[in-house]
Amino acid sequence: MATIDQEFLALVERHQGILHKVCRSYADNEADRRDLMQEILYQLWRSYRGYDGRASFSTWMYRIAVNTAISGLRKLRAMVATDPLDERLAAPNVVHDELLERLHAAIRQLEPVQRAMVIMFLDGLSYREIAAALGATENAIGVRMHRVRARLSELLGEGR
Amino acid sequence: MNDLEPLRRLWQTAPGALDRPLGKEDLVSLIEARGADIRRSIRRRLRRDAALYFALVAVPLISAFDRGMSPRSIGFLALMTVTIGALGLSLELQARRLRSVELSRSLRDALDETLQRLTAAIRLYMALYMVVMVGFLAILVGLAFWRLRGQPIVVGAAVLGALGLVWWSYASGRSYLHRALGRYRAPLEAALRELGSVEG
Numbered sequence: 266m267a268t269i270d271q272e273f274l275a276l277v278e279r280h281q282g283i284l285h286k287v288c289r290s291y292a293d294n295e296a297d298r299r300d301l302m303q304e305i306l307y308q309l310w311r312s313y314r315g316y317d318g319r320a321s322f323s324t325w326m327y328r329i330a331v332n333t334a335i336s337g338l339r340k341l342r343a344m345v346a347t348d349p350l351d352e353r354l355a356a357p358n359v360v361h362d363e364l365l366e367r368l369h370a371a372i373r374q375l376e377p378v379q380r381a382m383v384i385m386f387l388d389g390l391s392y393r394e395i396a397a398a399l400g401a402t403e404n405a406i407g408v409r410m411h412r413v414r415a416r417l418s419e420l421l422g423e424g425r
Numbered sequence: 426m427n428d429l430e431p432l433r434r435l436w437q438t439a440p441g442a443l444d445r446p447l448g449k450e451d452l453v454s455l456i457e458a459r460g461a462d463i464r465r466s467i468r469r470r471l472r473r474d475a476a477l478y479f480a481l482v483a484v485p486l487i488s489a490f491d492r493g494m495s496p497r498s499i500g501f502l503a504l505m506t507v508t509i510g511a512l513g514l515s516l517e518l519q520a521r522r523l524r525s526v527e528l529s530r531s532l533r534d535a536l537d538e539t540l541q542r543l544t545a546a547i548r549l550y551m552a553l554y555m556v557v558m559v560g561f562l563a564i565l566v567g568l569a570f571w572r573l574r575g576q577p578i579v580v581g582a583a584v585l586g587a588l589g590l591v592w593w594s595y596a597s598g599r600s601y602l603h604r605a606l607g608r609y610r611a612p613l614e615a616a617l618r619e620l621g622s623v624e625g
Contacts, residue, residue: 269452269453269456269457271449274449274452274453275449277452278446278447278448278449278452281446281447281452282439286436286439302455303455303456303458303459303462304459306452306455306456306459307455307456307459307460307463308528310456312527312528312529315527315529316529325529328528328529328530328531328532329528329529331532332528332529332530332532332535332536333528335532335536335612335616336526336528336535336536336539336613336616337609337612337613362435362439364435365435365436365439368432368435368436376619377612377615377616377619378532378616378619378620378623379619381532382623384436386429386433387429387432387433387436387437388436388437389433389437397531398531398532399531399532399533399620399623400530400531400532400533400534400620401533401620401623405623406623409623414429417429417432
């Protein structure tokens with residue numbers, strides 16, 4: 266395996282919150298979350314050579330993380346035993362915040378593309394950045410976000 | 426979007442899912458472990474394919490040894506080996522194409538490309554599977570013709586049996602591919618439809 270670039274590692278380390286948020290939004294259980302986390306990291310490393318800096322690293326990272334989560338490519342491979350080192354990603358380390366838990370639970374109930382829109386929006390990406398990441402128009406994202414916001418409020422209301 | 430502002434603040438200040446962030450060593454270990462997983466799964470599939478193809482070559486190989494090696498039987502075996510090697514290589518290339526979908530583009534492009542490559546892989550798997558099965562059955566029918574040429578009823582039964590096996594191969598191949606690969610199409614198609622409705 267080729268050497269992993271230190272600059273790449275520093276960037277991923279700095280923006281790793283994105284990884285955790287995407288994994289929690291798209292994976293239902295710990296094993297799946299570990300698998301998704303590892304696959305996203307691998308895809309980030311594989312794609313880093315093509316990163317040209319036109320978008321911010323966090324936007325680029327969101328794009329690959331969401332594409333990996335939704336495309337389901339990782340599931341196309343025969344599943345193999347997970348390495349024990351992944352245990353650091355297991356439940357005991359999870360930070361529990363009641364509202365955050367409810368927010369994650371509500372997000373997981375949305376459709377996959379809606380989830381991507383919401384998590385990018387919550388993390389401060391502009392409509393233009395979200396539209397570019399998804400391959401939609403900015404206007405369409407604006408209209409759809411209006412509906413998604415209502416759906417999210419409804420889901421959070423149900424959880425009370 | 427004012428009603429989402431508190432959630433936005435919460436989301437942006439949340440440390441992610443872990444109270445102990447992953448360090449560089451953790452990241453390297455995770456990436457390397459995934460790379461090793463992929464290499465392991467490739468080796469396992471190559472071994473499985475090789476075993477299947479070896480089993481297919483074994484019948485004519487034993488038959489050739491039984492009758493003594495002639496230039497014709499050696500040529501036939503070489504042709505079979507080259508054909509089977511080419512089939513294995515095509516499958517490996519298709520699997521590689523599927524693994525190397527460019528994920529740094531938009532979600533729509535990534536899903537489109539994944540779906541196209543998945544469809545191409547399913548078609549190629551099916552075509553190659555049928556080529557191998559029909560070729561294998563043609564050899565068996567040819568041998569039956571050669572050895573039972575005085576018994577037209579038995580030869581007719583062998584031909585009918587072979588046709589039945591071709592149909593069964595087609596049905597079982599389709600069913601296997603649907604289970605193995607086809608079920609991954611549904612979520613991709615659903616996500617593309619959802620993206621389409623975003624525009625709609």
